[in-house]
Amino acid sequence: MILTIHRGAKEIGGSCIELQSDKSRILIDCGLPLVDENREQLDSRKIIKQSKEALLKKGFLPRIKGLYDNEPQQIDAVLLSHPHQDHYGLLSYINPKIPVYMSRGCKALIEVSYFFGQTNYDLGNIKTVKAWEPFKKGDFTITPYLVDHSGFDALAYLIEAEGKRIFYSGDFRGHGRKKVLFDNLLKHPPQKIDYLILEGSMIGRDKGKYNTESDIEKELANLFKDDEKLFFAACSSQNIDRLVSVYRACLRTKRTFVIDPYTAFVLDKLKILSSKTPQFNWNNMKIFFVPNTYTDKMAKGKSLYKFKSAKITYEDIQSMRNKLVETPVV
Ligand SMILES: [Zn+2]
Incomplete structure (x- = not known):
């Protein structure tokens, strides 16, 4: 399996990760960057006005073969962790034939954002998934984990293929109203993980004490x-x-x-x-x-x-x- 981090390793937000097996390719999240090419806060209204080609050239859209609709589809699915723009904000640019998997709460809030014009992504090809219920997509077996985050109904994913196990945490925390999910994850973490992709936006920000x-x-x-x-x-x-x-x-x-x-x-x-x-x-x-x-x-x-x-x-x-x-x- 080949794991490619297109964005999100050096910055907060704009997350986009690709997994490729022998026969299948999936993305996890397809987020709008929070910062521009000068590492300054991005004004998303500027992005909306630009063409796809211009956005690819500037690097706002990751260059991923078979993701966009001007070429044959090569991406089998996108998994979405939660309804924050820095995790789903570029979906409106992808080939609408690609199914996008997410929780019911995530779908409901993206629908709201679409209704009010906060996103252009029209939820054309959405599949909802339930926490803890594994499903298959091509070579991949995917198990969503419900996590605590300010984004409603947020999911982490355990992804298995070709004898490898990857855990993607999405954004998560241990001080929200679903704190028990974080405690349970620490008590019963998924076993034998080959690669852990962990959200870390708060790591090192202060001494680790946050109000619940x-x-x-x-x-x-x-x-x-x-x-x-x-x-x-x-x-x-x-x-x-x-x-x-x-x-x-x-x-x-x-x-x-x-x-x-x-x-x-x-x-x-x-x-x-x-x-x-x-x-x-x-x-x-x-x-x-x-x-x-x-x-x-x-x-x-x-x-x-x-x-x-x-x-x-x-x-x-x-x-x-x-x-x-x-x-x-x-
Ligand atoms: Zn978030």
Whole structure:
């Protein structure tokens, strides 16, 4: 088996790894780089405007034979670890006939991103997989492992072929709400691994002590006890663990969590995958119909109406501001 790291060994994000056996070739992740050719933060809007040829020339797109649609298909599948752009952001450039394997949660969040125009990848050829259930693709036997990460429903993969075993961790951590998965991986690691491909973006950043989500929930609850202030909680609407922490801190302090329609839409999409994901119609949840392009998009797609029952007005917010926690208006 030949293992090629196209990107991700010297930088954070933009991950793309290829495995080639005698008869099959697969990729793991196909991420948008986070930095440009000068190692400065990449503005992804600049990339979207450029042709595939220009992106190949500049090295944003890895040169992988048979991956793109202007040549015969030679890649049998792409495995996706999780729904962060630095792991899937280049999928819109690949041959749409190539099947892309991912978890159901990953698919749901990429669908959301597509609906709101955050990605051009239209999920044309997606296959969903379940954690711990091995499947075969060509010469490869692949077992997804559920891992803890801020990207929802993230997977690691054990990949076996031609007598070799490779474990790809994807992005993972030990301080989120699914911490037990990390503990279990340490207690019962996959055996006889020939190559371990390990995410390492936090290694060496400080002394290795990070707040867990329950620490954060407690700290937020302490802050929210101040009954004179209105608080704003800024985090990605797709960082579900963090939204849960804010919501639980609101419950502890009898505050109401005011989210925007986009966040309500994301949470609603995940309802069938996790009964613990807070929903717009739960106690202590309200939606402020912030006027922005996302709300417009939902209104046009007729998905805004569903959330009407949880609507809170600007006047309500003014009158009960010390009882609320809001996501910032953008
Ligand atoms: Zn990630």
